[in-house]
Amino acid sequence: MLSGINPSLGYYGPIGGAVWSAQMTVNAEGERFMDKKFYGDTLALLVEQTNSCGYGIYDASNEIVDRLEAGVEAGVVAKYDNLDDLASGQGIDADALKKQAESADIKSAPFYCIQRKPLFIGSIPGIKVDEHCRVVNGVGEEIGNLYAAGEVMYANVFDGTYPASGSGVGTSCYTGAISARDALAALA
Missing domain, CATH: 3.90.700.10 (Succinate dehydrogenase/fumarate reductase flavoprotein, catalytic domain)
Known part of the structure; x- marks a missing residue:
C-alpha cells in the first residue's frame, strides 16, 4: 500500500x-x-x-x-x-x-x-510454487513438469501480496533461472 x-x-x-x-x-x-x-x-x-x-x-x-x-x-x-x-x-x-x-x-x-x-495499489496472488519454482496444488504437492516464473508467481516472494511496481523484473530474472535449472536437471 x-x-x-x-x-x-x-x-x-x-x-x-x-x-x-x-x-x-x-x-x-x-x-x-x-x-x-x-x-x-x-x-x-x-x-x-x-x-x-x-x-x-x-x-x-x-x-x-x-x-x-x-x-x-x-x-x-x-x-x-x-x-x-x-x-x-x-x-x-x-x-x-x-x-x-x-x-x-x-x-x-x-x-x-x-x-x-x-x-492498496495492487495484488497479484499468482501461482503457488515451491523453492524450485515448481507449481504446487492447493495442498502443496508438486504438479509434475509444470514450472512458473516471473509475474505469474510473483506474490510468492512477498507472502501473497504484490506491494508495488518495479520489482517484478528482478524476480522474473532469478525465478526464470531457478525454474530452468531445475527443469534441465529433471531431464538429465
Whole structure:
C-alpha cells in the first residue's frame, strides 16, 4: 500500500502524479506533514492523521496548474477562490491552514486541494510454487513438469501480496533461472 488520490488514479499519470507537486500537505488540524518524505513512508504518515487523510495544497503559481485543472474537471481536485473556503470545504482548521500557507508562500488564488489517502495499489496472488519454482496444488504437492516464473508467481516472494511496481523484473530474472535449472536437471 502507498498513498494517492483514489484507486483509479493512484499516484501516477498526469492527474494522479500531481500528489507529488503539492506546495504543502496538511492534516485536518491544518498542520504540515509529509514535506520532502520518501514516497514509501507516506502511507505510515497518512494512517497516523485524522481520517487517515492528507490534503495537498496548491496555488495558482504552481507549475502544474494545467494538470490540477484537468483534475478539477475529472472531479478529483477541488478548486477554491480563497483559503477560508478551501478549509471549510475540506474540513481543515482554517486558522492553522492559513498560517501554514503563509509560511509556504501559498497566496495566489485560485487554490487547489487534493485529498491524499492510503491506497492498496495492487495484488497479484499468482501461482503457488515451491523453492524450485515448481507449481504446487492447493495442498502443496508438486504438479509434475509444470514450472512458473516471473509475474505469474510473483506474490510468492512477498507472502501473497504484490506491494508495488518495479520489482517484478528482478524476480522474473532469478525465478526464470531457478525454474530452468531445475527443469534441465529433471531431464538429465
